[in-house]
Amino acid sequence: MILSALLRRSIAPRARPSALLALAGLLAGCVVAPPPPPPPPPAPPRPAVAAPLYFYPEQGQPEARQDRDRYECYRWAVRETGIDPGMTPVREVRALPPPPVVRDGGAVVAGAATGAVLGGAMSNPYHTGQGMVLGAIFGAAVGAAAQESRAQATERAYQQAQAQRQAEAAWARQPMDNFRRAISACMQGRGYRVG
Numbered sequence: 496m497i498l499s500a501l502l503r504r505s506i507a508p509r510a511r512p513s514a515l516l517a518l519a520g521l522l523a524g525c526v527v528a529p530p531p532p533p534p535p536p537p538a539p540p541r542p543a544v545a546a547p548l549y550f551y552p553e554q555g556q557p558e559a560r561q562d563r564d565r566y567e568c569y570r571w572a573v574r575e576t577g578i579d580p581g582m583t584p585v586r587e588v589r590a591l592p593p594p595p596v597v598r599d600g601g602a603v604v605a606g607a608a609t610g611a612v613l614g615g616a617m618s619n620p621y622h623t624g625q626g627m628v629l630g631a632i633f634g635a636a637v638g639a640a641a642q643e644s645r646a647q648a649t650e651r652a653y654q655q656a657q658a659q660r661q662a663e664a665a666w667a668r669q670p671m672d673n674f675r676r677a678i679s680a681c682m683q684g685r686g687y688r689v690g
Contacts, residue, residue, distance in 0.1 A: 548675060548678065548679065548689060548690075549689070549690040550564075550565065550682045550687040550688070550689060550690075551687060551688045551689075551690055552686065552687055553686050553687060553688050554686040556685075556686065556687075561687075564682065564685045564687070565682070567681075568678050568681035568682050568685065569678060571677070571678075571681050572674050572677035572678040572681060573674070575677045576670065576673045576674045576677050577670070578670045578671060578673065578674040580671065580674060593650075593653050594649060594653055596646045596649050596650060597642075597645070597646065597649075598642060598643070598646055600642075601642070602638040602639065602641050602642035602645075603635050603638040603639045603642060604635075604638070605638055606634035606635050606636070606637045606638020606639070606641070607631040607632075607634045607635035607638065608631070608634070609630075609634050610629075610630035610631050610632070610633050610634020610635065610637070611627040611628075611630045611631035611634065612627075612630070613630050613634070614626040614627045614628070614629050614630015614631065614633070614634075615627035615630065617630075
């Protein structure tokens, strides 16, 4: 109210639109989007735990033969796949918790305050209060839309990062899955049931 009164008294009527635009530009420069939250630290690599493979002899193979078959199939699977589970560290990709989405109303309040100032400054001197109320309503709506847009962008970025992590985890499991299929096929060929 004081600002609009000063503008009306100190600025010629023809220069008011230019002054109001300059004021709007000045106030718009004051609004700064909050910085995005820092990314969480990466999780330390842990070895992945796969379900154990069990081989049941179906042809009455003696214990010594079972040990030899397991050893030979293990070595064969290592040669075929290039993966030695006993020597290869496997990383487990863990899901990170979602980042906090800020919907605290700060943008709504800032939009309402800016809208009230601009509405009061641009209105007729006899309707300054009404202009401020209308500006506050419009500014609050714009602030709420901007806040929701930022929150949705944060959620979308998290979902995309989560999908990327899941794809990386599937790709990291692929060699181990190949090894498990190879050793299972070898043991089945020697008369064992894989369980």
